[in-house]
Amino acid sequence: MRWFEREVEIRYADTDQMGIVHHAVYACYTELGRTDLCAKLGMPYAELENQGTFLMVAAMTSRFVHPARYGQCLLVRTAIQRLSRRLLEFSYEISVRETGQLVFTGTTTHVFTTGVGKPRSADDLLFQKLSHGT
Numbered sequence: 001m002r003w004f005e006r007e008v009e010i011r012y013a014d015t016d017q018m019g020i021v022h023h024a025v026y027a028c029y030t031e032l033g034r035t036d037l038c039a040k041l042g043m044p045y046a047e048l049e050n051q052g053t054f055l056m057v058a059a060m061t062s063r064f065v066h067p068a069r070y071g072q073c074l075l076v077r078t079a080i081q082r083l084s085r086r087l088l089e090f091s092y093e094i095s096v097r098e099t100g101q102l103v104f105t106g107t108t109t110h111v112f113t114t115g116v117g118k119p120r121s122a123d124d125l126l127f128q129k130l131s132h133g134t
Contacts, residue, residue, distance in 0.1 A: 001079035033078035
């Protein structure tokens with residue numbers, strides 16, 4: 001797998017009363033990772049959607065390894081784990097940038113759809129660009 005990386009500063013709004021990143025926020029961090037990956041491969045989400053292709057989330061797995069806290073900077077690593085004409089699966093590893101401490105692992109599975117949610121196949125150009133990320 002080819003990993004793509006981006007940094008994310010933990011905002012105060014991302015944390016709970018104890019200053020720990022709330023579990024629901026990791027879904028946002030994974031979204032940042034995958035949209036960044038697609039952009040780096042030449043297929044920004046906005047362009048995909050303007051062309052009538054949407055990546056509907058069909059499943060998400062999450063494993064919370066260690067708490068992340070307000071004030072830390074995270075490294076979000078994203079890779080394409082599986083790619084077919086109808087399905088795309090991403091893997092994620094999130095760690096504290098300064099220490100390398102792993103805090104989260106997970107996956108998301110996406111179905112290629114039209115703007116109204118009907119399944120569709122990835123066109124040749126999209127499939128080719130995403131293939132460069134595997």
